[in-house]
Amino acid sequence: MAFTYDYARPALTVDCVVFGFDGGGLQVLLIRRALEPFAGSWAFPGGFVEMDEDLDVAARRELEEETGLRDVFLEQLYTFGAPARDPRGRVVSVAYYALVRPDQHPAAGGSDASEAGWHAVDELPGLAFDHAEVLRVALERLRGKIRYQPVGFELLPKRFTLGQLQGLYEAILGRGIDKRNFRRKVAAFDFLVPLEEFVRGRHRPARLYRFDRRKYRALEKRGFLFEL
């Protein structure tokens, strides 16, 4: 079976930049490509868009097929369409970025791809296609977004300590933050609710918090602007 059109059409794909946070630094999920082109090298999970599926549906489908991830935060990033970005011919890719919590992190690769794994964003292997550029754009977007939208919580466990939250912001923004000022600021947010649970390590137990999305949305509707 074949498909014929009066005019040439680019192929259309989706790609997902999946960010994770392990307490230390920011990470991305890469697939080792099984097929040509770029067989054996690392790339973001992605694939061709089906004819009857919406773009974000395609992105979620490919993400699940190649990494097993589902029900994650996913948002369109940018569309890359340089004529020579894929050696197979004209392929336009709608890139998405996803944020996943540590407890959702997949252990190993899914079905389509031979191998999937986390890599620290600041020491990545060479990437296939124009994926280095895609990553650059995704990082820029994440850094811009995290300051003005409460997306950081998508990278932390449902219940987290203020230390973890601060560590996340420091890792993404790439600079230290004063602990007292940081805590004062977040304490003023009443969508950040303190729980009666604590985590114990070899130190004083730390209180757990959770992000209350409903409270946040209510505030947002009243004109509240998140900023951290």
Next chain:
Amino acid sequence: MAFTYDYARPALTVDCVVFGFDGGGLQVLLIRRALEPFAGSWAFPGGFVEMDEDLDVAARRELEEETGLRDVFLEQLYTFGAPARDPRGRVVSVAYYALVRPDQHPAAGGSDASEAGWHAVDELPGLAFDHAEVLRVALERLRGKIRYQPVGFELLPKRFTLGQLQGLYEAILGRGIDKRNFRRKVAAFDFLVPLEEFVRGRHRPARLYRFDRRKYRALEKRGFLFEL
């Protein structure tokens, strides 16, 4: 001649939301469609992407063909790909938004389209396709962007008064701004250079300013963050 592929491919288009500012309110440039579908109704300028052209090149080409506009600020907005957004079949559209100065405003329609014209954003006619949604996203982006990036100057003449600048911000953000606070803030930006020229109306002459992009870029590199 025809083109045949092993798998079905969506058609790919670009659309441009062109913003202008006339001193009163924000406006967008619409084309009255000559052809089906939606012949006779209003839409954003746009068209099919050629096989060998980059996406932003396609956007600029269509913009010039349909409105005569060239050398304008243009940035990718979002890609719309709902399966049923075009009655002709699966058409994915990469939307761009453009900002044009009043002195660049085209007088009338170009070649492709029967008619082009400016419309106030808050009293638009019904739009073809999903263009109402596209506009919503574009407005949201513009409102978000103008506060943190110096894009407003792309909507004003090269030389402008502080009154015009304030009027622009008030129009886009939809609220009044205190004149003295506004002027104090912009006076602190040294990439906003006062000229020795004044415009005269039936009132005290107003000093003209210009935006010095080089100075701005230099500051930006040193970590300066624009905010207004």
Next chain:
DNA sequence: AATACTTAGTGTGTTTTCCACACTAAGCAA
């Protein structure tokens, strides 16, 4: 049992920024 270690958690004074607010200046028109 005592000590050392680690991270959690808290308060204050200073500096900076934000904001509300009202009048004079300069030209044009009648």
Next chain:
DNA sequence: TTGCTTAGTGTGGAAAACACACTAAGTATT
């Protein structure tokens, strides 16, 4: 000359941002 219109300016009070150092409460080690 008067009136109209928009341009342009300064100050004091409130709020937010910031720099900064110690105590708290557990665990691990001896």
